[in-house]
Amino acid sequence: MRSYVQFGKKSIRCLVCTVMISFLCTISGFGAVAAEAPGTPDSTHSKSVYELRRSLYEEIGILTQVPWYWLAAVDQYERTITPRSKVAKKDKERLVGLQFKDEVWAGALNPNPGDMNPATISLFGGLGRDATADGNADPGNDRDALFTMASYLLGFGFDDEDFRIALWRYYQNDSSVSRIRQFAKIYKTFNQIDLSASAFPLPVKSIYTFRDTWGDRRGWGGLRTHEGTDLFASYGVPVRSVCYGIVETKGWNPYGGWRIGIRDLSNRYHYYAHLQGYEKNIEIGDVVKPGQGVGWVGSSGYGPPGTQGRFPPHLHYGIYRDTGSTEWAFNPYPLLRQWEKEEWVRIKKGKK
Structure with missing residues (x-):
């Protein structure tokens, strides 16, 4: 069963970086070209779902300085622990598999569990962020969801050990942390998202x-x-x-x-x-x-x-x-x- 917590204590450099990120999102219209994040492979016919995901991971990674393979690892882990039968139809068409509980996104004490106003979400200690400059922090928007997770990780620091601590605080489960670290290493090693190939465990030409x-x-x-x-x-x-x-x-x-x-x-x-x-x-x-x-x-x-x-x-x-x-x-x-x-x-x- 998943367990989540709010932000931990930030270092000065993390706070400064986070403020700069929020500022850039507001004045530059980050993601404004796609205020509605491409949620399906059909949104770009010439690219596969894996290419679209990789582009999104790198986009958020450049903005936050969280390596793309860490974002890919968290996203993939969430995808593996969320049964498809429990995912809403509209969410099945998204690129990102991240799922946030209402109290985590909007804030535990927020009287509006479906709140998407960045100001009130921040007021009530929610994690939700607006990455597309459309005025909404939408957990169903791929960029908003991924940017929110990246910002959470960034709040604990910049290196792998900081990310490990952040993930444990978020999931409060050693197994979850271990899985995500394993996934990150696999993605980093092969430097690609599409790692779905398979092989038979014995040479098929053997007896x-x-x-x-x-x-x-x-x-x-x-x-x-x-x-x-x-x-x-x-x-x-x-x-x-x-x-x-x-x-x-x-x-x-x-x-x-x-x-x-x-x-x-x-x-x-x-x-x-x-x-x-x-x-x-x-x-x-x-x-x-x-x-x-x-x-x-x-x-x-x-x-x-x-x-x-x-x-x-x-x-x-x-x-x-x-x-x-x-x-x-x-x-x-x-x-x-x-x-x-x-x-x-x-x-x-x-x-x-």
Whole structure:
């Protein structure tokens, strides 16, 4: 469950910068060319939604000096924890995924929870800002929403540690802060927004077999159900990242043996277990891309560190979704079949 707080204590330089930003917005008509922020990809036919988002992140970043990849990370995190079913139809067409509670935007004591007047919002300690010089601080306007978040972050300082503190004060959740920092590192490393490509976890030209084993009974360590898909292959077959992401866990697990966990930008945790070993120099915190080797198929697990051979060699692949308050497993089999098919299509087209 999300939790929010108001601004913390500002340093003098942050206060001066914030005042200058507000002044520039007022006198220069920042964003006046698009007082109604482009909320859909259709607003610019020649650009993709990713290009439009990147332009907006950079636009607000230049104005506030908050790096674009931090803005992208917060925006993407909000997008992953807000169920599509709970997003209003008009908001589904927006570029930005930021969602503010009324009391956060307008101020906890504001008698008008839907207030969009910058003056009264400020009076009641709300965060809402007007970035388009149209006289309204509209949480449904992409520029206003993103500028408001950037201004909030700026209120705590200019470096990564300041942003970490600001995010913890905003969400009051260590996991939220960790996810956003991970996302920021991924965006910064690859310097692009469209990181939706995927790969099959094993080379499709290798010899392997798999079926839907989701929910099968497992007995070691107590009766339980199988949360994943087993891909059977020979020892030493390369195991690859299926996504752009960051290594979150690595090491021994009594059930999974030598395992590695990778977090992607959809806030999904990809779990690779029973490995024979790891790719050289891959460590927690490393950023990876689709098809990059992370280890090899093995038969480790079901015992203390080093236990091997209690079952045929295979890769256990699981996937978990983080909603911001809970993390739950879902059946990866349909995605595996999809990735396998897509990879064969790429190979046939000569795109390896």
